[in-house]
Amino acid sequence: MKYLRIGRPGYETPVALSDGKYYDLSGPIGDIDGEFLQRGGIGTTAGFPEIDIAGERIAPPIAKPSAxxxxxxxxxxxxxxxxxxxxxxxxxxxxxxxxxxxxxxxxxxxxxxxxxxxxxxxxxxxxxxxxxxxxxxxxxxxxxxxxxxxxxxxxxxxxxxxxxxxxxxxxxxxxxxxxxxxxxxxxxxxxxxxxxxxxxxxxxxxxxxxxxxxxxxxxxxxxxxxxxxxxxxxxxxxxxxxxxxxxxxxxxxxxxxxxxxxxxxxxxxxxxxxxx
Structure with missing residues (x-):
């Protein structure tokens, strides 16, 4: 699985990339941060909506770490x-x-x-x-x-x-x-x-x-x-x-x-x- 984040600073949306398709993870997971990673991320993109990220700013792939x-x-x-x-x-x-x-x-x-x-x-x-x-x-x-x-x-x-x-x-x-x-x-x-x-x-x-x-x-x-x-x-x-x-x-x-x-x-x- 590849995780990324899109959007302007402070308003990033978490996204998963799987089999060449992008999926919007916003809502249930919060962000690509320590809490999400500690839960093990996601095992499947089933149930998440597919999105088009063309023209979007690619943000840092993780939310601000503590260190x-x-x-x-x-x-x-x-x-x-x-x-x-x-x-x-x-x-x-x-x-x-x-x-x-x-x-x-x-x-x-x-x-x-x-x-x-x-x-x-x-x-x-x-x-x-x-x-x-x-x-x-x-x-x-x-x-x-x-x-x-x-x-x-x-x-x-x-x-x-x-x-x-x-x-x-x-x-x-x-x-x-x-x-x-x-x-x-x-x-x-x-x-x-x-x-x-x-x-x-x-x-x-x-x-x-x-x-x-x-x-x-x-x-x-x-x-x-x-x-x-x-x-x-x-x-x-x-x-x-x-x-x-x-x-x-x-x-x-x-x-x-x-x-x-x-x-x-x-x-x-x-x-x-x-x-x-």
């Missing part, structure tokens, strides 16, 4: 291009949930920014509480679905002006485009074998695979559950592969660019950039 937990330096080749040693344990930082926008919404280049960067990432959304999990198998059982995310970053804010943490460069408004879908695990198969890519103005930047992760999705969830609890509806971003502007191989983003990220089976985002 966005992010993993840094989790791809071997990205560590190499950044001049960093692979970490011994997952590197963790947070983004503010208000950074989330839809897959085609504007992304704002922050004021005074000259180093706004892109990062395609595999996102994981939880369907139940994950705390002190006993195994990596138990970790996988906590997943409601996967989505594609762009973990945008302002590198000067993140590195030179960080004060010791990443979040200044990660939590700027509009810095987490998501979507277009939340895809249930049965449609994805192995999350460690997904092609990932990013483009700027149609030109390829990143072209990699989730198999290059240092810490797998299951390992991250199991490990982090020993230190914190994920709640239903929370979002975990699992790191980015090589090919970002920080590598020095590409120019940073500027107003007027169009940045796109995609993952096999999850669709893609395509966000115009504007000056904040």
């Amino acid at each position: 966005i937990v992010c993993i840094g330096m989790n791809y071997a080749a990205h560590c190499a291009e950044s001049g960093a040693e692979p970490p011994a344990e997952p590197v963790v930082f947070y983004k503010h949930p208000n950074t989330i926008v839809g897959p085609n919404d504007d992304v704002e280049i922050p004021r005074a920014s000259t180093r706004t960067d892109w990062e395609v990432e595999l996102g994981v959304v939880f369907k139940k509480r994950a705390s002190y999990l006993e195994s990596e198998e138990a970790a996988l059982d906590c997943i409601a679905g996967f989505l594609v995310a762009n973990d945008l970053s302002e590198r000067e804010f993140q590195i030179e002006r960080s004060g010791g943490q990443f979040s200044k460069g990660k939590a700027c408004p509009t810095f987490t485009p998501l979507g277009p879908y939340l895809v249930t695990p049965d449609e994805i198969g192995d999350p460690q074998a997904l092609r990932m890519w990013s483009k700027v103005n149609g030109e390829i930047r990143q072209d990699s695979n989730s198999k290059d992760m240092i810490f797998s999705v299951a390992r991250i969830i199991h490990h982090m559950s020993q230190f914190m609890a994920f709640d239903p509806g929370d979002l975990l971003l699992t790191g980015t592969p090589e090919g970002v502007a920080l590598s020095g191989r590409f120019p940073y983003l500027a107003a007027g660019d169009v940045v796109s990220v995609g993952i096999e089976g999850l669709g893609h985002t395509e966000n115009p950039t504007v000056q904040a």
Whole structure:
């Protein structure tokens, strides 16, 4: 099953995509949020009206989560291009949930920014509480679905002006485009074998695979559950592969660019950039 949300900000309608048809889920389910996912979503689209979504804004596929937990330096080749040693344990930082926008919404280049960067990432959304999990198998059982995310970053804010943490460069408004879908695990198969890519103005930047992760999705969830609890509806971003502007191989983003990220089976985002 694929879930999505359509409509203008604050007035989104939850939708299911099944066998190429869209179904209106509004009314009985509320929204694509932690409560809905904890109930197990829907098993069938029977009884829900079919709708035409042509011309509608595609919203973020999940309602605002209580937390966005992010993993840094989790791809071997990205560590190499950044001049960093692979970490011994997952590197963790947070983004503010208000950074989330839809897959085609504007992304704002922050004021005074000259180093706004892109990062395609595999996102994981939880369907139940994950705390002190006993195994990596138990970790996988906590997943409601996967989505594609762009973990945008302002590198000067993140590195030179960080004060010791990443979040200044990660939590700027509009810095987490998501979507277009939340895809249930049965449609994805192995999350460690997904092609990932990013483009700027149609030109390829990143072209990699989730198999290059240092810490797998299951390992991250199991490990982090020993230190914190994920709640239903929370979002975990699992790191980015090589090919970002920080590598020095590409120019940073500027107003007027169009940045796109995609993952096999999850669709893609395509966000115009504007000056904040």
